[in-house]
Amino acid sequence: MATITIPVEDGTSLPAYLARPAANPAPAGVIVAHELFGVNPDIRGVADDLAKAGFLTIAPEFYHRDAAPGRWLDRDDAGRQEGFGYLQRLRRDQAVADVAAALAWLKSEPGIERVAVVGFSAGGHLSYLAACRLPVSRTAVLYGGWLPGTDIPMSQPTPTLDLTPGITGRILYLVGEDDALIDAGQRKQIAAALAAAGVDHELVSYPGVGHAFFWPGTPPFSKEARDDAWRRIVELLAS
Numbered sequence: 001m002a003t004i005t006i007p008v009e010d011g012t013s014l015p016a017y018l019a020r021p022a023a024n025p026a027p028a029g030v031i032v033a034h035e036l037f038g039v040n041p042d043i044r045g046v047a048d049d050l051a052k053a054g055f056l057t058i059a060p061e062f063y064h065r066d067a068a069p070g071r072w073l074d075r076d077d078a079g080r081q082e083g084f085g086y087l088q089r090l091r092r093d094q095a096v097a098d099v100a101a102a103l104a105w106l107k108s109e110p111g112i113e114r115v116a117v118v119g120f121s122a123g124g125h126l127s128y129l130a131a132c133r134l135p136v137s138r139t140a141v142l143y144g145g146w147l148p149g150t151d152i153p154m155s156q157p158t159p160t161l162d163l164t165p166g167i168t169g170r171i172l173y174l175v176g177e178d179d180a181l182i183d184a185g186q187r188k189q190i191a192a193a194l195a196a197a198g199v200d201h202e203l204v205s206y207p208g209v210g211h212a213f214f215w216p217g218t219p220p221f222s223k224e225a226r227d228d229a230w231r232r233i234v235e236l237l238a239s
Contacts, residue, residue, distance in 0.1 A: 003070070004058070008101045010094070015069045016060040016102060017044050019051035027113040028137065028237050029106030031099060032059040033123030033130075035212070036083035038072035042215050046118070053234055056109060060102050062090060062126065075218065087122055091153045092129065092160075099130040114138075116169075116237050121145060121181075121212060122152075129154055131171055132163035139171045140233045143211050145181040148189045161189060165197040172202050172236050174229045176209030176222070204232065 006014040017039050030050050034043045039059045050057040061069065063086040073079035103115045116138035119127025124144025131139040146152050147161040154160065173190060175182050187205060194201040206213065206225040213222040214229060 004105075006060070006101045006105045008097050010097055012065055014060050014062075014064055014098050014101055016058040016105075017047055019044075019047040019057045019059075021051045021054045021056060023054070025056040025109075025111055026054045026238065027111060028055060029109065029112040029115045030055045030057040030237060031102045031106070031115065031117045031127075031130075032057060033099075033117060033119030033126045034059060034062065035121035035123050036073070036087060037075060037079055038063055038067065038083070038086075039070075040072040043072075043120070046120075049230075050118070050237075053237075055237060056106065056112060058102055058106065060098055062095060062098055062123075063087075064098075065089070065094065083122075087152055089153070092156060095126050095129060095154050096133050099126070099136075100134055103134060103136070116140070118142070118233060118237075119144060120214065125152070125154055125160060128171070128173075129160050129163070131169060132160065132166040135168065137169040138236050138239070139167075139169060140236055141171065141173045142214055142229065143175045143179055143182060144173070145211075148186055161193050164193040164199065167194075167197065167199045170200045170236065170239070172204070172232055174204050174232065175206070176211060176213050176220075176225065177205045177207050178209055179211040181211050202232075204228075 047057040114137035117127040118140040124141040210220040
């Protein structure tokens with residue numbers, strides 16, 4: 001696998017991890033939006049697995065305006081502190097510009113007819129935002145937080161959830177019912193916004209499962225939830 005560099009309309013350069021399938025790719029290219037910790041081995045692993053499933057996949061470094069190329073963070077207090085620092089400097093217009101550039105790069109590749117986004121936590125928020133503003137055909141949001149509020153710059157000046165009517169593709173939202181970041185009230189708000197906008201969507205909540213359940217070797221990990229989530233993601237991308 002390799003790293004590519006994609007020009008963004010604001011003059012910056014977006015590094016992205018590239019995972020190519022062994023055979024001709026499926027007609028859908030995939031953007032993987034990283035969580036707080038950047039394009040770490042977990043995110044690269046998702047990109048590799050999607051490539052094995054037949055999808056041309058890139059994982060952009062959305063902190064590229066502040067972090068050195070290739071910079072990723074450990075899942076510890078220091079990593080969280082540094083990651084939140086980057087996240088609090090990533091504006092909505094910058095995030096949309098980055099996804100637009102990544103989308104254009106994928107669409108320029110032979111055989112790619114549509115583009116999907118798969119995002120985790122902060123990257124889940126980013127993927128939801130991208131679905132609202134860009135021609136994304138399929139979106140998988142794994143425990144994307146801060147959607148109903150204005151806690152982060154990507155959700156300012158008005159909550160990203162308010163942009164839901166702009167979604168034109170299908171969306172899959174996956175979350176644990178014990179997620180401390182996304183409580184039952186927020187889940188109801190998200191479901192209501194998608195329904196009111198007439199978006200083709202599915203919202204799946206896993207009982208007894210917390211935030212960031214997707215990653216093996218971490219305390220929140222749930223194999224049952226991860227396996228089900230992965231099956232749903234691949235089915236969504238292939239549809």
